[in-house]
Amino acid sequence: MKLNDILIKPILSEKANAQQDKLRRYAFRVARKANKLEIKTAVESFYGVTVIDVNTAVTPSKTKSKNTKAGVIVGQKSGFKKAFVTVAVGEAIDFYSNI
Numbered sequence: 324m325k326l327n328d329i330l331i332k333p334i335l336s337e338k339a340n341a342q343q344d345k346l347r348r349y350a351f352r353v354a355r356k357a358n359k360l361e362i363k364t365a366v367e368s369f370y371g372v373t374v375i376d377v378n379t380a381v382t383p384s385k386t387k388s389k390n391t392k393a394g395v396i397v398g399q400k401s402g403f404k405k406a407f408v409t410v411a412v413g414e415a416i417d418f419y420s421n422i
Contacts, residue, residue, distance in 0.1 A: 329357045329365040333418050334405065346409065349416050353406045355381070362406045366416075373411040380405045 333339075334350035342348040353362055359377040366374050384402035388395055410416065 324354065324357060324361055326361075326365045326368055329354050329361050330369065331403075335418065342407075343415075347412070347415070348407050348409045351406045351408065353379070353404050355402075355404045357404070357406075359406075362408065366408050370416045372414045372416060374408055375411055376409040378407040378409075380407070 331352040331354065334352055336350075339350040342350070349366075351362070351366070357365075359379060362379070363374045363377050366372065381404050382402050385400045386397065387400050388397045390396075
C-alpha cells in the first residue's frame with residue numbers, strides 16, 4: 324500500500340485536540356486495510372516526527388433515517404478506521420501551518 328493512500332485526513336475535534344495537548348496523541352482517519360506498521364511509517368515520513376505508539380479503532384457503519392414530506396428516507400453512513408498516534412516527548416505535529 325502506498326504511503327499517500329494510508330493517511331486520509333487528521334481528525335480535528337475537541338477530544339482529539341485535548342489529547343494533543345495532554346498526551347501528545349494525534350488522531351487520523353486512515354485506510355481500512357492499513358496496519359499499524361504502515362501507519363507509523365506514513366506519519367513519520369509525512370510529518371518528520373518519531374512515533375512511539377499506534378492504536379487503531381474501527382468505527383462500524385450506521386443506518387440513518389429521517390422523516391420528510393415524501394416519507395421516511397433510510398440511508399447508511401459508512402464506517403471508517405481511526406488511528407491514534409503517540410509521538411515522542413518534545414515533538415509535535417502542526418496541522419495548521421499550511422493555512
